[in-house]
Amino acid sequence: MIDVVGIGDDGWAGLDEVRRGLVAGAATLIGGRRHLDLVADHAPHADLVAWPSPLRPGLEALLEARGDAVILASGDPLRSGIGTTLVDLLGPESVRVLPAVGSDVLARARQGWSAEETVVVTAVGRDLRAVLPHLAPRARLVVLCSTGEDAARLGRLLTENGWGATMLTARWHLGGAEEGARSERADAFTATTPDLVVVCVEARSDDPVTAAAAGPVPGRPEDFIDHDGQLTKRDVRAGALARLRPAPGAHLWDLGAGNGSVALEWCLAVDRATATCVERDAARAARITANAQALGLAGRVDVVVGDTTTTDLSAFPVADAVFVGGGLDPDLLARAWSSLRPGARLVAHAVTLEGESALLDLHARTGGELTRTSIERAVTLGRFLSWTPARAVVQLAVTRTDPEDQP
Numbered sequence: 001m002i003d004v005v006g007i008g009d010d011g012w013a014g015l016d017e018v019r020r021g022l023v024a025g026a027a028t029l030i031g032g033r034r035h036l037d038l039v040a041d042h043a044p045h046a047d048l049v050a051w052p053s054p055l056r057p058g059l060e061a062l063l064e065a066r067g068d069a070v071i072l073a074s075g076d077p078l079r080s081g082i083g084t085t086l087v088d089l090l091g092p093e094s095v096r097v098l099p100a101v102g103s104d105v106l107a108r109a110r111q112g113w114s115a116e117e118t119v120v121v122t123a124v125g126r127d128l129r130a131v132l133p134h135l136a137p138r139a140r141l142v143v144l145c146s147t148g149e150d151a152a153r154l155g156r157l158l159t160e161n162g163w164g165a166t167m168l169t170a171r172w173h174l175g176g177a178e179e180g181a182r183s184e185r186a187d188a189f190t191a192t193t194p195d196l197v198v199v200c201v202e203a204r205s206d207d208p209v210t211a212a213a214a215g216p217v218p219g220r221p222e223d224f225i226d227h228d229g230q231l232t233k234r235d236v237r238a239g240a241l242a243r244l245r246p247a248p249g250a251h252l253w254d255l256g257a258g259n260g261s262v263a264l265e266w267c268l269a270v271d272r273a274t275a276t277c278v279e280r281d282a283a284r285a286a287r288i289t290a291n292a293q294a295l296g297l298a299g300r301v302d303v304v305v306g307d308t309t310t311t312d313l314s315a316f317p318v319a320d321a322v323f324v325g326g327g328l329d330p331d332l333l334a335r336a337w338s339s340l341r342p343g344a345r346l347v348a349h350a351v352t353l354e355g356e357s358a359l360l361d362l363h364a365r366t367g368g369e370l371t372r373t374s375i376e377r378a379v380t381l382g383r384f385l386s387w388t389p390a391r392a393v394v395q396l397a398v399t400r401t402d403p404e405d406q407p
Contacts, residue, residue: 009176368398
């Protein structure tokens with residue numbers, strides 16, 4: 001059993017008797033140099049060992065050599081901390097976590113924000129654009145930062161994306177003797193703060209178009225991403241995602257992804273959702289990756305350049321849902337369906353008679369819901385408006401319930 005002791009910026013004074021006993025009685029203390037310095041005077045007989053660098057490659061060997069060690073970590077060790085890494089490495093039954101009050105909790109307390117109305121986003125060692133999917137009018141975020149430059153960087157990022165009116169409050173050294181704060185609009189926040197900083201975000205936009213397009217509900221305007229016209233249009237896309245049912249941590253295969261609109265909205269809809277996109281056009285595949293990064297989805301969208309008719313689907317992470325929007329043929333549908341576990345969902349679109357025939361054939365064997373959607377938009381015709389129809393889209397939506405059911 002490895003004990004992981006959370007410690008705040010108030011050091012020894014903030015530890016309760018249980019955590020003090022573990023630290024004082026440890027033969028070895030492992031942690032960051034700052035944490036070790038906070039308790040060194042109270043553990044005079046302990047061997048103080050700083051984390052290896054790089055951390056993960058040297059961690060297992062260090063723990064094997066120091067099996068009786070007590071680990072020191074910032075605040076809540078399971079909030080973007082070493083506790084999560086240790087549980088992943090050793091298993092939850094081998095790690096006992098004794099948390100302190102985390103910086104995100106202290107920041108909310110200073111702001112007077114409830115936990116229920118606040119989203120915590122970590123940018124520690126990560127791209128600050130991870131904040132972007134959470135922006136909506138009146139959203140409240142606590143952003144965990146890596147350095148004192150992050151508050152100003154966040155201000156620039158928000159301003160570039162139409163959220164310059166957002167109020168940012170940077171708070172540093174929370175709970176310690178050097179605690180401080182600074183509040184400004186995002187478009188005016190240029191100061192570098194001390195390290196150990198979190199930024200409280202009250203999202204506001206001066207641009208009504210930006211504000212109206214925010215939020216997790218699918219069906220964003222086509223220009224929410226860079227594209228060359230090859231994408232599922234918003235009304236049809238919203239219907240597809242309503243049947244794909246994004247869920248936290250769920251994985252989507254987007255086969256024939258085009259510019260990735262379905263996969264990207266799948267990931268934007270809920271936290272931790274991920275996707276694998278297969279797209280044969282290399283330029284479009286690169287555009288999907290660039291769009292994912294611009295939307296703050298880096299690391300959540302994997303792009304495979306290849307033809308859906310020959311790509312090995314078994315090499316992908318297990319799918320909770322599959323969308324087939326391009327390159328539809330009977331063999332692809334059969335392989336996609338046979339790859340699904342019970343409870344997983346398939347949604348496929350066709351705009352050609354051949355594709356429609358493939359969907360009808362699969363539906364005859366699997367059941368599900370067949371729909372045909374026709375969208376008309378009002379466009380200018382001389383001095384008047386006239387309805388202009390888009391191609392009708394036939395959709396098959398089906399959930400796999402029988403593990404033995406093969407098409």
